[in-house]
Amino acid sequence: MVNFFYVNNINTLAKTARARQVYENDSVLKKIFSSHYQSLLPDDMFLTRIIKSDSSLIRKVLFFLFFLIKLSSLDKKFYVYSRNLYLLEVARKKGFKTVWEAHDLPQGRNKDSLTNLSQSSYFVAISNALKNKISEVYSIPLTNILVAHDGVDLTSYDKFRDLNKVDLRNQLGLPIDKKIIMHTGSLFRNRGVELFGVVLEELSDYIFVQVGGSNKDVTFWKKYFNKYSNIIFIEHQEVQKLIKYQLSSDLLFYMTSKNSPIYWCTSPMKAFEYLGCGIPIIASNIGSLSEIFNETNSVTFDSSDQNSLINALQFVGKNKDEIEKRSKQALVDVRNDFTWEIRANKIKIFLESCSNH
The missing domain is CATH 3.40.50.2000 (Glycogen Phosphorylase B;)
Structure with a gap:
């Protein structure tokens, strides 16, 4: 040994x-x-x-x-x-x-x-x-x-996995009459947060929920997106509550940018948390993220091309069965490898x- x-x-x-x-x-x-x-x-x-x-x-x-x-x-x-x-x-x-x-x-x-x-x-x-x-x-x-x-520690997700989304949203104070697309984590500038605007335009019938980010960054982005009424900012949460937020969503959004100095080599925990939710994911797959997200477990886009993101968002709206299949595969992938x-x-x-x- x-x-x-x-x-x-x-x-x-x-x-x-x-x-x-x-x-x-x-x-x-x-x-x-x-x-x-x-x-x-x-x-x-x-x-x-x-x-x-x-x-x-x-x-x-x-x-x-x-x-x-x-x-x-x-x-x-x-x-x-x-x-x-x-x-x-x-x-x-x-x-x-x-x-x-x-x-x-x-x-x-x-x-x-x-x-x-x-x-x-x-x-x-x-x-x-x-x-x-x-x-x-x-x-x-x-x-x-x-x-x-x-x-990711999947046991932390499994214990909440069977909870009803409506019950989760009631616990968390989230709307139950709207679909939710969610991003959790930091809001560093020049890391792709600007792409929230594309999502807000294309999925205007969704509520975009952002969980986390420093007070300074949240203040900046609230002002940046102040013309939109379909975005909610929620402060940093402890791990167990964050999991409930993630599992309460209908879509999870992952973005990064080539402006990030580590986009080419990163292996972010959030990516595996998203996979572990078993919920449809729209994700940028530039750099080393392509080792995690692919066309069998998520809907991918090139974060340097807004049209690529628009196409991904439209694909989600038109291919419900395929999206469900990919979200199930995401959970298989993370259980087997991550x-x-x-x-x-x-x-x-x-x-x-x-x-x-």
Whole structure:
């Protein structure tokens, strides 16, 4: 059995996608590796838990000291697994096997850290596009890089799945006499939010419900779309309530833009949450999103072409049976390939194979 040490200086209680991803990983990896699992997160220690900011220099120093202490107590047979290249570089110098979980190409001094680790470590990339790019830029053998997309905890969706939409909407204060198209998550500018306007025009008989986004962004977009009466903005929700919102919708909308610096390599948790709803999805499939959304599990469009989105919206209106078929396939896809537990098992099998080399 592989010995696994998971370390990240990320506050898992924060309301960010990164925090959620680390929390979900820690929870399921602990289950998969069982007694062979160790971890170090800021939440584990009082001195780092009380400093909420991931960018705090004091917390970084304290966390690094705790990391060194932890390493000194571990057998060198442990794989040290992290999103932090510097911590891995330190662990490698101390004789540990290391695994970097890559979410983008490294920046700044992290480029040097990856260069130093490139021929002596293993890697987990969140998309095929990122795997291929890392291999190309840093001359890393493809066999040393596992692709493990992010995932979703389907049990959280299954417990609400059979609830009636009318009951859900009554609980949430949403209209029951209108169809709802929904987007959940952030509202960063130049990431495709402008496309809401196309949806509002084409699906004028729907209510567009936006859940989440910072107060500043919500204020901006409320003003931007103030001529429309069929859009509702709802503040950020805790996970269980967010799931109820998603399941209460008739359509889920996913957009991104080539203006996003990570559109080409991303593996957003929201994509798998959408698939896990078993509800029709209209999704941009540019970049690495094409590894997730396709013409069997969603209706896709090119976010750089408004006509492409219009065609997708019209397709939904004219092909009810096909849309229902695709939404069922979305749930099959996520159950077969994109749960956190499946992801953790992939990592375990990959490291076991590495140990046999």
